[in-house]
Amino acid sequence: MDEPVPERDDRVMLVASATGLLAQIELGRVVVLELPDVSAVAEIGLAGDVDDHDVAFIGSRLVVLSRAGNESTLHSIDPRGPTKLGEAKFRGAARIVARTGEALLVTAGTTTSIVELTRDEPSVHVLALRGTITAAGTIDNNFLVCISAVLEEWDPSTRKPARRLRIDTAIDPWLIGGNSRRVWIVSRRHPDQIDVLNLEKRSSRRIELPEVITRVVPHPGGDMVVAVAGTRGYLVSIDRQHEPVLPIEQAISDVAWLGRRYTLAVRPLDGAIGLLSLPGDDEIVVAKPPPPPPRPAVAPPPPPEPEPPPPTESPSPSQWTREDIAARLAAWRQRVSERGQPVPVDAAPPPPVVTLTAVHPGGWRGELASWAATVCARSYREMPRLDCGVLDDIAVRLELRDECREALALLYGAYLNGMISVPPIVLASCVRWQWQEALGIGRLAASGAFRWRRGQIGLFIEVIAALDERPPLCGSFVEGEGHTEKVVGIVAADAAGAKVGTLFVRNARGDRAPARFALEAKLRGLAIIVTDAAEAARLGIDMHS
DSSP states (O other): OOOOOOOGGGOOEEEEOTTSEEEEEETTEEEEEETTTTEEEEEEEOOSOGGGEEEEEETTEEEEEEEETTEEEEEEEETTTTEEEEEEEEESOEEEEEEOSSEEEEEETTEEEEEEOSSSSOEEEEOOOSSOOSEEEEETTEEEEEETTEEEEEETTTTEEEEEEEOOTTTOEEEEEEOSSEEEEEESSOTTEEEEEETTTTEEEEEEOSSOOOEEEEOTTSSEEEEEETTEEEEEESSOOSSOEEEOSSOEEEEEEOTTSSEEEEEETTSOOEEEEOOOGGGOOOOOOOOOOOOOSSOOOOOOOOOOOOOOOOOOGGGOOHHHHHHHHHHHHHHHHTTTSOOOTTSOOOOOEEOOOOOOTTHHHHHHHHHHHHHHTTOOOOOOOOOOTHHHHHHHHTTOOTHHHHHHHHHHHHHHTTOSEEOHHHHHHHTTTOHHHHTTOSHHHHHTOEEEETTEEEEOHHHHHHHTTOOOSSEEEEOTTOOOSOOOOEEESOTTOSSOOSEEEEOHHHHHOHHHHHHHHHHTTOEEEOSSHHHHHHHTOOTTO
């Protein structure tokens, strides 16, 4: 049976930076995500199809190369704005064929250029090559190109070749890459295998895969790659001889290495982006075979047994069953959790495992801030289910439940991201498109904690102070035995008690805004004591309730 082919809208590509950002390229837009919590920080619109654009990170800058008609434009963008920094024009259909940490290799027809982005405006340097590039990749911090069966390593800073390596013309490289020790090649004639050339020993070996490779995602160190075949991914070790191929269990849309760490961002076809953590080469221990058991001096005669069935051949490492894969992943999960403990020499080498992202180091506020940034970037996802501490207490006091509690969490998370307010469209998506709530004629408005001003919705500063667990703004706490010249309002936790301990007394701010004083008392779970109807009216209190 044929493998399922993703629909047009499901084609998603991933590109990671070395500064903790991840770009998700999909139809019509690029969503910039911040790691490790995978929260959206910006969104950039794209015209046309996904294949009309190449996206890459150079340092902290996002580069988008767009093809339209007989011209291509390379845009340099600060993704945290997002802010456009500069651009460069190319004739014809230009493509980014390789990138290092500081430069791009761009081809446009028969012209190949190195593009530097050390300044706002990209600097384009045309290379004087001896022919047309048929394959390109990276080798350490340099570019690796193939021209007429010759591999050339080019230094992007000097824009000159550093060394050349002649290969067999029958290989016909299609995808290439590597490091100072080894070079890997995927041939056009045999796209289901990877040839590895050892530059130190002048030897080679071949790694066969069960499917035809469609693209390769190399680790920046050059010692490991992910070979993608349709919707399947295979982790391939370039430097190690033992178990060089390990399949990824899930059907994937794309993967990206997170800098030089051995961590992959994986985008499944039917789920959210997750992280796949792998140990590095220095953490892999090759197991020694156990010694054979000693033979007895005289073997007893075996009892009569029926004729055994013909032996079945055990699957090879490249033909693992689903059960084998699950067992290997479980073993590596145990190893990753015990990474700080010593590993015995005779222990079996554990395979890789998918590890879930841990709780945000910033606690529930960090989780809310990450989630709110995603929602405010118009990429809605469900609110994380977690104990929000004081926010949950305040939501109960304000009688905000379900989606109204989510609205309170959204606006507080937006505040933690430096956004004082959000537009109605963002709030509407958070309250299940109940427009009466987003437009200020529902339960949110009745709570008195939200403000609508100039087409934006935010929280009153007294609400934010309570959520921050800062001292109150409209009053101060005074001991019961203390003396005040003019007590215009008292708030106590137990109004029916004969003795009142700590009192909450209005200050000058509370005098000017008595309704805010009453709101602040409600936020902090305190009851207001009033003596007459006039005072109750000033505080917005119904004496008969």
